[in-house]
Amino acid sequence: MQVTEEMVLKALGTVIDPDFKKDLVSLNMIKDVKIKGLDIYFTIELTTPACPLKDQLERDSREAIKNMISDMAVVHLEFTSRVTSLRDFRTDILPGVKNIITVASGKGGVGKSTISVNLALALLRSGAKVGLIDADIHGPSIPTMLGLKGLKPGLEMVGDKHKIVPLQYKGLKVMSIGFLVDEKQAVVWRGPMVTSALRQFITDVLWGELDYIVIDMPPGTGDVQLTIAQIVPVTGAVIVTTPQEVALADARKAISFFNMETVKIPILGIVENMAYFTPEELPDNKYYIFGKDGGKKLAEEYNLAFIGEIPLVQNIREGGDMGIPAVLEENTVSSNAFESIASNIARNIVVTNAEIEERALSVNKN
Numbered sequence: 253m254q255v256t257e258e259m260v261l262k263a264l265g266t267v268i269d270p271d272f273k274k275d276l277v278s279l280n281m282i283k284d285v286k287i288k289g290l291d292i293y294f295t296i297e298l299t300t301p302a303c304p305l306k307d308q309l310e311r312d313s314r315e316a317i318k319n320m321i322s323d324m325a326v327v328h329l330e331f332t333s334r335v336t337s338l339r340d341f342r343t344d345i346l347p348g349v350k351n352i353i354t355v356a357s358g359k360g361g362v363g364k365s366t367i368s369v370n371l372a373l374a375l376l377r378s379g380a381k382v383g384l385i386d387a388d389i390h391g392p393s394i395p396t397m398l399g400l401k402g403l404k405p406g407l408e409m410v411g412d413k414h415k416i417v418p419l420q421y422k423g424l425k426v427m428s429i430g431f432l433v434d435e436k437q438a439v440v441w442r443g444p445m446v447t448s449a450l451r452q453f454i455t456d457v458l459w460g461e462l463d464y465i466v467i468d469m470p471p472g473t474g475d476v477q478l479t480i481a482q483i484v485p486v487t488g489a490v491i492v493t494t495p496q497e498v499a500l501a502d503a504r505k506a507i508s509f510f511n512m513e514t515v516k517i518p519i520l521g522i523v524e525n526m527a528y529f530t531p532e533e534l535p536d537n538k539y540y541i542f543g544k545d546g547g548k549k550l551a552e553e554y555n556l557a558f559i560g561e562i563p564l565v566q567n568i569r570e571g572g573d574m575g576i577p578a579v580l581e582e583n584t585v586s587s588n589a590f591e592s593i594a595s596n597i598a599r600n601i602v603v604t605n606a607e608i609e610e611r612a613l614s615v616n617k618n
Contacts, residue, residue, distance in 0.1 A: 382464050
């Protein structure tokens, strides 16, 4: 039997991407088709290295080849990724950064920094190039959570200007006001000084080419949030809450902020932190200390995606205190939860970018 490239593409043209509801061939995701007898080689180019549908696409592609070409076919499948972006890279605002994610909430203490750190590292571990900005000027916690306390960023001359070289943690580029002031020193700054510091983190740091930058926002809807919304082309926001009503009430305010006409930043979804307590010695037991399904109900209330839930487990707290984030552990309840959330956020970014692009094309046609 003589297998041709046309036969392979016809078979793979029946494999549907669940997000885009189109086949892999028309989405131009099939690359480098090669055939040697019944050995069939090809690559699927994903829209993010953190794609949660990789296993399904591989399974469906193999079945399509077997069913439409031959049971004897040997499929050699590889994956690459090309992170989607709607950015105009000619801008001076984070040039070279494809997607900018803000992690926000309406109140403090719900775990935004924990989510930000572990999200950034989960995306990094998936194969993406990632940066992390600690935008909580008055209460920076990223240096502690990454074990970078006491370290200082470098300086590099670019043209006639000094640029800041961000610190790195296992390849993650990081910037925080905590690197520039003594950890025991209170940052007693008024709004304009906070705004100026944030602008410097965004415009005067050598971030380079990145697939994602995660911005850990302070609580509330004040100066920092407005500054980010006004000067940074944010791809989407992630809202963090805990299950109890007092946290949900403030999360609603954060949702309202991002939906304002003067802001209009897409909300990628809701993350529920401290969703339940699981004792280390009883990993199958769940105790809903702060209530149950508050984040899910909030997502349903606003017709938003529920990205996932993070349990209240000891190793997350210990990892944050020791500078070894929980996502770095292998196959634990917490690391699996963070990896799932990162995959869902990456997936929602792809869908959001596609929807915005489709709307823009539709407007242009009309």
